Amino acid sequence: MTRDPWEARDLARVAVFAALIVVLGLMGPVPVPGLVPITAQTLGVMLAGTVLGWKRGGAAVLIVLVLVAIGLPVLAGGRGGLGVFAGPTVGYLIGWLPGAIVTGLIAHSGRLTWWRVLLAAVVGGMPVVYAVGIPLYAAIGGFSLEQAALFTVAFLPGDAIKALVATVLTLLLFRAYPPAFPPAVRAARARTAA
Template sequence: MAEERQWEARDIARIAVFAGIIVALGFVAPIPVPGLVPITAQTLGVMLAGTVLGARRAGAAVGVVFLLAAIGLPVLSGGRGGLGVFLGPASGYLIGWLPGAMVVGLIVHAGARRITWWRTALGAVVGGIAVVYAFGIPVQAASTGLGLGETALTSLAFLPGDAIKAAVATALTLALYRAYPPAFPAPVRRARAVAP
């Protein structure tokens, strides 16, 4: 167990790669939704960080993105950066990335350490959608002055896009697991190596 808690040098590189993926997905133009928070591709990167890296490493990757944004680098969708991104209607969704990525990782990497399609899909939906919404909806409601129920209803507009992102994250994770196990942390690689 102590060995699983230690990070290899490769883990630092993986964290940097997934922070880069999250940032790169910010260059995909956000889809504006009138009166709502725009739909961005960056949550796909958050889901992928959790599915591939596991909870702690995914949290570290999101933390790197937060640090870069906080110091003013334009790493978020639409070229945004600075401390102001952590305020306003969309800030709850942004803050929800951190616990969301960690919950994705906890679900996907639970148990036998083998990556399965159902745990990957479940993790992407619970962590990448439900947890992010649990942070985003209350903050958006407080910022806009709408009721919590009304804000939750307006957030339903995001569900189809988020469901597609969860499906894509699941498919990419399973493809990567089959094609390149070294992308995953040591416990997953070991479990795959001894799999029948």
């Protein structure tokens, strides 16, 4: 198993991606009556995993969750506070953490290729988040699992587009600025270039 030491600037990378997740939530959330608001925050979660990897991407999401818990208005519509964790959308919010981790694990499991990054963004950003979100949405919202899953169908097209955007942005960033990525990813790039 290769070591993945954190560099001093990793804290800055993690903070930047936590801020990105917050900003993507504040940019024009689309309210859906009775449902989870449509935001671009899952794009930030996908990018955190594809760029930073599982440890750093998970840390970025964890920072956002802590900011929510202490009451900062960092979610769609300026929401924040412990009350968010009692609402029916909490599962999707909590699902961001395993989503970023799985995304990072898949994306950084080998050479950073378009198909691996896309697979990572799709799997980590959709089924993993949904696997946590749907059951809690059903339980807290008083729906059956089938009803909650049916509500989620409305998010599939947007989340698929976010996965494509995350893939393109990750690969462009990798070409333009490799220092944004963990040392192991940069080292793999150097080995294939040699």
